[in-house]
Amino acid sequence: MTKLVQYPSGAYVLERDIYSTPVLETYHLGIDFGGLSAVNNFNIIVGPTEISGLIGPNGAGKTTVFNLLTKVYQPSKGTILVNGHDTSKMTTVDVNKAGVARTFQNIRLFEKMSVVDNVKVAMNNSMHYNPLSAIFRTPKYYREEKRIHQEALELLDIFNMSDLAETEAGSLPYGAQRRLEIVRALATKPSLLLLDEPAAGMNPNETKELMETIRNIRDKFNIAIILIEHDMSLVMNICEGIAVLNYGRIIAKGTPKDIQNNPVVIEAYLGKPEQED
Amino acid sequence: MAFLSYLISGMGLGSVYAIIALGYTMVYGIAKMLNFAHGDVIMIGAYTAFYCLTVFKLSTFASIVITVVLCTVLGILIERLAYRPLRKASSLAVLITAIGVSYFLQNLAQILFGTDPKVFPELMRNSTFALFDEQLTLSFKTLLTIIVCILIMIFLIVFVNKTKTGKAMRACSQDKEAAQLMGINVDNTISITFAIGSGLAAIAAILLCITYSTFTPTLGSMPGIKAFTAAVFGGIGSIPGAFIGGLLLGIIETLTKAYLSTQLSDAIVFMVLIIVLLIKPSGLLGKRIHEKV
Numbered sequence: 317m318t319k320l321v322q323y324p325s326g327a328y329v330l331e332r333d334i335y336s337t338p339v340l341e342t343y344h345l346g347i348d349f350g351g352l353s354a355v356n357n358f359n360i361i362v363g364p365t366e367i368s369g370l371i372g373p374n375g376a377g378k379t380t381v382f383n384l385l386t387k388v389y390q391p392s393k394g395t396i397l398v399n400g401h402d403t404s405k406m407t408t409v410d411v412n413k414a415g416v417a418r419t420f421q422n423i424r425l426f427e428k429m430s431v432v433d434n435v436k437v438a439m440n441n442s443m444h445y446n447p448l449s450a451i452f453r454t455p456k457y458y459r460e461e462k463r464i465h466q467e468a469l470e471l472l473d474i475f476n477m478s479d480l481a482e483t484e485a486g487s488l489p490y491g492a493q494r495r496l497e498i499v500r501a502l503a504t505k506p507s508l509l510l511l512d513e514p515a516a517g518m519n520p521n522e523t524k525e526l527m528e529t530i531r532n533i534r535d536k537f538n539i540a541i542i543l544i545e546h547d548m549s550l551v552m553n554i555c556e557g558i559a560v561l562n563y564g565r566i567i568a569k570g571t572p573k574d575i576q577n578n579p580v581v582i583e584a585y586l587g588k589p590e591q592e593d
Numbered sequence: 594m595a596f597l598s599y600l601i602s603g604m605g606l607g608s609v610y611a612i613i614a615l616g617y618t619m620v621y622g623i624a625k626m627l628n629f630a631h632g633d634v635i636m637i638g639a640y641t642a643f644y645c646l647t648v649f650k651l652s653t654f655a656s657i658v659i660t661v662v663l664c665t666v667l668g669i670l671i672e673r674l675a676y677r678p679l680r681k682a683s684s685l686a687v688l689i690t691a692i693g694v695s696y697f698l699q700n701l702a703q704i705l706f707g708t709d710p711k712v713f714p715e716l717m718r719n720s721t722f723a724l725f726d727e728q729l730t731l732s733f734k735t736l737l738t739i740i741v742c743i744l745i746m747i748f749l750i751v752f753v754n755k756t757k758t759g760k761a762m763r764a765c766s767q768d769k770e771a772a773q774l775m776g777i778n779v780d781n782t783i784s785i786t787f788a789i790g791s792g793l794a795a796i797a798a799i800l801l802c803i804t805y806s807t808f809t810p811t812l813g814s815m816p817g818i819k820a821f822t823a824a825v826f827g828g829i830g831s832i833p834g835a836f837i838g839g840l841l842l843g844i845i846e847t848l849t850k851a852y853l854s855t856q857l858s859d860a861i862v863f864m865v866l867i868i869v870l871l872i873k874p875s876g877l878l879g880k881r882i883h884e885k886v
Contacts, residue, residue, distance in 0.1 A: 386774055412776035424771040426764045437764045438775040440757045447785065450756040461755070504776050 320557055320571055328569055330556055333363025337400045339415070339508045339540040340385070345394035346564075347384055354380045355564040358394070362557075364507065367534055367541045369555035371548075371575075373584060377564040378544045379421060382510050386418055387411045399507060413441060417506035419497040421513045421544075427486030431477060431496055434485050435468040438503035468503065474536070475499050475529070491522050498529070502537065509533065511543040515550050523547060527554050552576065560584065594728040599851045600844060605735035605804070607843020608742030612797040613820030614827070614835035615749065616790030622766045622830035623786045626684065629691040630671055632817020633698035634791050638664045638798030639713070639808050640706050646714050653716055661795040668791025669784050677780065695814075702810035710809050713802040738800050745793060746836050753832065758785055766830065819846075822866050828879025837877060842866075 319331040329338065338361045345358040355377045362368055370378050383389045385396060387408045396403045398414045406414065417438075426434050436443075443464050449457045472478040475495055480488065485496060494514060501509055514530070515523045527550055534541055545551045551558065552572040560568040560575060562584040568575055575581055613635065620628045641663050645656035675694050679687050721732045753759035761782045764772040769779050801816060802808060819842060827838025845865055849858040869877065 388770060388774070408770075408773040409776055409778050412774060418774055420771070424768050426767045426771070428767060429760070429763055433760055433763075436757070437760045437772070437777065440761055441776045443757045445757070447756070447758050450752065450758060457756075461757075464757075500775065 328557060329361050330363045330366050333366060336364050338362055338397075339364045339366075339399055340542075341395075341397040341400075342385075343395045343397075345381075345384060345391055345396060347380065347389055347392045353564055355384065355561075358384075358561075358564075358566060360559055360566070360569075362508065362540050362542060364540055365534060365538060366557060367530065367543070367555055368557040368559065369551040369572075370542055370544045370559050370561060371546070371551055372561035372567075376561040378561055379512060380564070381561070382418060382512055382544065385411070385510065386416055412504055412506075415505075415507035416510065417501035417504045417508075418510035419494075419501050419512055419514065421516065423490075423493050423497055425485040425493055425496060425500070427484070429485055430482050431485050431488070432465070432468050432472065432481040434496060434500050435471060435503045436464055438500045439464050439468060442505065471499055471503055490517060494518070494526075495529070498533070502533065507539050509539055509541045511541060511545075513544055513546065515545055515547045523550055526550070530554055594725060595851075598729050598731070599847050601731060601739075602735055603844035603847030604840055605738045605843070606847055607823075607840035608738045609797055609800050609804075609816065609839075610820045610823045610842050611742050611836045611839025612745055612793050612800070613816055614824040614839045615745070615832065616793050616797075617821050617824040618827070618829055618832060618835040619749075619762075619786050620790050621824070622832075623762050624672075624676070624783050626676065626687045627691060627821070628671075628676075628787075628790070629688070629817070629821075630675075630694035630698060631790065631794060632813030632815075632820070633695050633702075634664050634667055634671075634794040634813070635798045635801065635816065636702060636808070636810060636813035637667060637698060638795040639802050639812055640702060640711075641795075642799050642802065643711055643713055643808075646716075657796075657799060660799060661792050664795035664798070665788045665792045668787040668794070671791075672784055672787040677783075680780075699810050699814075706810065708810060710807045713806040713808060715806075716799075716803055734803050738804070741796065741800065742836070742839075745796070746832070749789075749832055752789075758782070762786060819862070822863065825876055826866050826869060828876030831876070831878045834876055834878035841877075 320328040321331050321334055322328055340360065340362040342358055342360050346356045347354050358381060370381060372378055380389065384391050387403065387406060398411065398416055401414055403411055403414065426437060429437070443460050445457050445460045469478050469481060472481055477492065477495065477499065480492065485493065488496060498511070498514070515526055518526060530541060530543070531554060533539070543555070555572060558570065558572055558575045559566050560581050567584055568578045568581050613631065616631050617628065620626065638660050642656050642660040645651045645659050651659070671694055675690050676687060679690060717733065721730045723730045753762060761772065761777045764775070764777055765779050765782045773779055820839065823838035823842040824835045826842060827834030827836070842862060846858055846862050849861045853861060
């Protein structure tokens with residue numbers, strides 16, 4: 317049984333992660349669109365091997381949080397630390413290099429490229445040759461291309477997708493596209509993986525499989541995962557810590573058990589019980 | 594036999610269009626913008642080669658290398674200074690800027706080099722050889738142009754499909770934001786695309802000047818517009834499309850001049866384009882874009 321413990325600051329962290337640098341810390345993170353504050357005072361600490369969930373009603377600002385963490389949006393307020401490094405001067409590309417990778421709510425694969433090329437694109441930064449050696453086809457170019465190709469195939473193999481390597485990504489069935497998005501994100505060698513509604517559109521069997529996959533990823537790659545999800549059985553089953561977002565603010569944090577019984581959360585999802593006169 | 598010789602010289606002209614069209618189509622495919630200054634990079638290339646050969650008396654090879662390098666740098670500079678600050682602006686603003694850059698380069702050339710036509714020195718003798726009992730004469734220049742175009746085409750296809758930079762380009766052309774989130778530097782990728790396009794423009798400039806020896810600061814406009822047409826004709830954004838579009842445009846233009854009318858040739862060329870686009874709005878090899886909801 318995993319246990320959450322409290323830092324002196326009041327933040328929760330998994331007991332086993334308490335002595336290691338958190339993979340993600342946010343302090344007073346917020347963004348305003350015009351006059352509207354979409355996310356406000358968002359504080360979260362995620363340990364290096366934690367699977368945590370970010371839940372909340374539609375429009376609560378969950379995807380906005382992911383966009384802030386990956387610098388798709390620049391935060392208006394607050395700090396984000398990735399593996400202890402301040403990301404305030406970083407671009408999306410830098411944040412990715414610092415160890416954050418993500419998937420998308422609506423699948424955004426490079427549809428016209430093959431499955432293996434989708435993975436290799438994500439490995440671009442670990443491929444070391446310059447355009448000139450590509451033009452003149454130096455041995456280094458061949459060596460690096462071969463190494464990365466092999467690495468991409470091995471990664472696909474873990475997810476039973478190596479036989480689909482040459483298929484065009486856009487022609488894969490839906491479930492496989494979702495899986496490929498996760499593989500592509502992992503190919504950037506992240507220490508934190510952000511999954512945006514990974515179970516969206518999946519049937520119960522596929523969701524069950526996905527649950528296993530997510531656990532396996534954490535155990536095999538030894539990384540932290542944050543997932544946004546509406547499927548409560550998935551969230552309650554695999555997440556070790558959960559944050560509930562409503563109107564851009566965290567209204568509750570804790571273990572799945574704490575969250576399930578928290579009246580504030582129930583109210584956010586179901587509305588206030590009607591008062592009788 | 595006359596038809597065959599027209600066909601081949603049409604392919605020669607079409608090859609030049611195709612090389613220029615590749616620049617348009619790659620930039621459009623990746624940066625989603627029409628770089629109307631592309632034709633003027635060709636003009637700058639022509640003047641560079643001209644001065645290298647006549648004033649500085651450099652060898653042909655050295656002149657070609659300098660021209661390609663200079664145009665590549667110019668392409669990168671144009672992107673950095675004029676287009677990159679507008680990365681988040683509306684496409685209309687970028688389009689107007691591109692037209693502005695085009696006029697800027699033309700006027701700059703008029704000030705620097707004067708408006709009087711220059712005559713490009715002979716790089717290779719106008720040698721021809723005859724086939725089929727002297728019935729078909731081919732010029733080496735035409736053949737050279739076609740061969741260069743095919744080589745460039747093969748090179749680009751391999752580059753885009755088999756190298757990491759090429760893969761980054763394809764990723765950017767499909768989804769820039771997702772590419773960034775996978776750690777791909779979109780700005781650098783766009784710069785490389787401009788560099789390649791402008792390098793090709795330099796080669797096109799030299800091929801143009803070998804065939805048509807006089808040139809002025811407006812040299813780039815007509816081939817530029819024709820090549821743009823070729824790129825749209827073949828399906829803008831598609832590399833093989835630019836190649837096929839360019840070749841077909843050159844062939845249609847030459848055959849029209851030979852059999853129908855010299856004066857009306859441009860009108861007829863553009864009419865063919867309009868008809869093709871009416872039937873296939875995304876061009877010959879272009880794919881219809883499905884808007885996802």
